[in-house]
Amino acid sequence: MPTNQVQQLIALLQKEGPLSVKTASMKLNVSERSIRNYIHQANAASLNIHKDHSKLWVEHTKKIQPIQTDLSLPQNYKERSRYMIKKRIINDETVDLFELSDKLFVSYSTLKNDISKMNQEYQQFQIHFRLKNDQLFLDGSEKQIRKLISHVLADETASHTVNLETLIKNYDPFIVQTITEAIDQMIDHPSVLKNDLARMNLILHLVIISQRSKKRDKINNPSKEDGEKESRFTMLVSRLERTLMIQYSQEDLEQIHTLLAGNINYDRSKFSVSDEIEQFSNALIDLLETRYHVELGSDMNKEMFFRHVYNLLIRAKTNSYIKNPMKESIKAASPTIYEMAILASIEFEHQFHFHISEDEIAFIAIHISNWINQSNELSNKLNVILLCPGYLNIQTTIVQTISSKFADDLIIIKTISSEQELDHLQYDLLISTIPLTKITRYPFIMISPILTNANISALAQKLEEIKRKKESELIRSHFFEYFDEKLFFRNDLRSKDEVLSFLCNSLVKQDVIDMNFEQSVRERETVCSTAFSLFAIPHPLMPLATQTKIPVFINPNGIDWNGTKVQIVLLLAINEVDKRIFMNVYEPLIRLLSENELTATLARSNSFRAFANLLLEKM
Template sequence: MKEFNERQRTIIVHLVSRGKTKGEVLARLLQVSDKTVRNEIRKINMNLKANLIDADQEGFYIQNQDLGLLPDSFATDSSSFNNNYTILQHILLASEPANFDLIADRFNYSSSALQNKVKDLNSFASSYHVVIKRKNNALVVEGSEYNKRRLFLSIIYQETDFLFHDIHDYQRFFPQIKDIDREAALIMEAINYFDCHLPSYYETNLFINIFASLSIGTPLEDEKGEGGTEGTPEEKIAQYIIEHTGIECNDFYIKIVASTLQGIVVPNHPKAGTHGQPKMDYDRKKIEELILSAFQYYSISIDFSRFLPIFINHILVLLRRLKTGNSCFFSTPFSIKDSSVFIYDVAVYFCMKLSDAFQVLIPESEISLISIHIGFAVEAASYKDQKIFVSLYASNYSPVEKYIVNKINMEYENQIQVTTVNNAATLNAAKTDLLITTQPMIPNGSYEYCQITPLLTEKDKVNIQMAISNIVEKRNLKEFFALARRCFDRKLFFYEIDLDTRDIVLKFLDLHLQLQGAVDTDFLPSVLKREEMDDTCFMNTFALPHAFDSNALQSKIAILINPNGIQWGRQKVNFVFFVALNKEDKSAFRPLFDGLASVLSNQKKLLKLNSITNFEEFMKLLEY
């Protein structure tokens, strides 16, 4: 029998059950890079000695003629993977209780197999306070209409991971909608009719939420809609939509759809005195205090005058949406968490404080959006504080070269400080991070070198930006290595293949940190609280467990390597860096997080690090 690892099995099952899939979707599903997906597919084909998985411009797909090469277990896995949600969706969308025997025939199950399947479905549905029962040979869904809709939306999220960008990709979830383009256009028409607009990044979420609201169930006599929206633009828009869909227009449906619109549609012309800001449902001053405390905790200094009003408005809208169960998923071609480790941690810390203050649960997708807001502000401040010193070599400072200087200053004004040099002998290497020139030169190695054309083409601009990024990364790595030499300790380095679960590893490393006098018994509970908010594993490679309170007695980082993998939430990691920082080293969070992310994203270095068994080798390879 052919053997496949868990990642390879997931790829095969996904392609068998769902058909052609883009590489970026598989990468997001597995939380790895596109390159890793391609490598795993190559290994699958090599294992089978056949081209089972092929690809074209639209994605990867299974060559059906080679399916017989797979072990029988894959057919079972794929059927279960595909049918669980399909059956549940069918039952939820049924206009009346679904006949048990007809469902068994439709999905090719025996009565006993379907009964067992219902038990499986209930284990998933119960978390939404929904239960499926068999009554009078029919399957009945019990639970509030609100919770049924939450369950249905969860099916859509689970099935698609919200990576589709075209509304047509969701047609299969709403078979009762014959023309999905018309329905989407109707929603936009209603919003425009009442002089409101919809930010483009909310469009797909809003369409799906409204379609789900109008698809699931019927109003019960004792059930009321969520939220009080009477007389608001949201209620007027909701009524317009319902009246034009042919559904009986009643207060129940109006309130449901109106709650979906809350915090998303924006009036084009706000009433006098509102300044376009959200309704004051929450304490604006309290939100501002939470933002400032989060930035202070991480020793981040930015210009708050422009950032605070915009960000506070976003949080007010977020709280109003979460109040009505209306969270959004924002599709991106990359993981915010993996690409900006430090920024994401700031966002998690802020969301924990926000959750405690307002008693709301903030989902991971919303944390990612908050990360983007914070990231823009932090990156802008970083460039301002750490300018790159550029020498632009111009032999005679001609009009063309003056043009280049002006264009470069305009393009990178927040990142660089330019000095023009018209004589190579006057070039001060000590004060130069980057030399930009139209003349061929031999760089001396003490600075970055970038030769451009007199036209300053788009390719030139890309090369300049790459050079700037290289300088920033080298600065960050230099700071990281200095921190590593100070906080890493051979007494806190472990190569342990027997420790393979998160909790066991955390207890083990915490004990050794206590033995070294770095932490006390209150430290581990704080670390676990951080993990509960959002696990600290990144890139399917390493974990960075740490406390949200800088309450360590000494700044130390314990390291554990297990090349066989450690189960950490939904991922497996090979490296764990248990971080204990005291109050004096709070500012070290960023160089530590970003430095580790940079080092461990280097695939060649990562392969070598996996085989390291002692501290001296680890430190040598880490830096070189």
């Protein structure tokens, strides 16, 4: 059996005719020595590659099976890097570069270059990829490896997360629109704790129930029970039945009631699950985290999973599993996440003795995918502890009000009743309704048990202060990774075009960017100038750099930037892995350099050290 590389060489010669060894090696991106080895292997298998003094050719009469490209195999650097990371970490398999080269139809040198790029691209995770005896190894802490895997899986499923557009493609658009409007109106109330994941989960399941109800031939009139007198539930059901011209069965009503209880309010006192469900869910999350090196166990994720298992167990007992028309696309989106869902279904069957359908497994995969994506989003929010004695349900009221007003800025990760509970907790801000007896090393703000406008304003100011500090710390911690003495220039170039070409060429020389980068930067400039007063921060439309670097160009006499005279240019070359922190760097730099006096002083810096010291001092 000829190797993949031999088949590639034969296919090349059949397509292009006689070629020199040198030309064949260039086209296949391998060495001339490798080409000679392929010839030897081919002829040993009676495939007859002929060679004279200067050319190679293959007999056209020979029946050679054409190479079929396996689209499931990685086709480019990004896909290969993901493939190697998942194979090595998640599957815990040996990654041998020679075997991988043969399997993926790429050269050994290409894979070595990929590993070099991976060390640049993923440097923020403090993980080093290395080769030993042609096998891939990773050096890094377990915590950092988990972060890397979460990033890879989130990036893989980013375009496959269930959203309204996905639902409209798979279900009746009118049903989707009607339910979305009804849910959004219902949760637009101060007493409701808003959460995008819960909202989407609720809409998804209501769409499925409603479309199924619409297709029923015969429906029995449901009996109204005392439990249905809750205004939100009653109003929602009445509105949907009237608008969609359907009538929900008793089973449907029970499921809707459970969905509302599980997704509208996160107060555990209003929704409880059995110890068995809670213990099973916690154990399963621990198993998934250990087996797949991801982080799923935030309080919110656990809360959501308790509810999902609760609802799933009800459906399993009544054998009323939900059909999932997105099953195949979910399975194709991320086989790894689908494997996680399969493991969850096996554990569920062992615990509760009910077999789960593939449709339900796909729903579990949706939850896991959303959790991973959500954990990346939540990393940009401030973690808050609320210290408030638990009387008259005041904790719930404060949590709902603060979470509603500052949904984009914070997440209340824990509510406690006494100061002693603070021991060993980590957070970004402590909000308390009572005075503290000890000094805390974390930021702290005191509010009234009855929130006032002054409390809200003070909290907003405190959050902004903490965010500014975290932004500064982020830039400080990465400053000498992003800024480099070799990429610091004082020059008398006076035009935007000259400066951009100069800076891009400097990045090309350091293998940070390719030739597409400069074109993307110029396209961005044609949309809107990146000049701000005395400085400019040009950047491409997409993260195109192999590593994040910010070259600095200074001309105290001024550079003509679309009619604005700037003295400092910072070119942002952002690596794709760092794209989530782009705004955390971009906005603070603009805010800092908007102080004209500081910018003018920086423009007089005669060395990188002087520039760096002054900028760090002002952060």
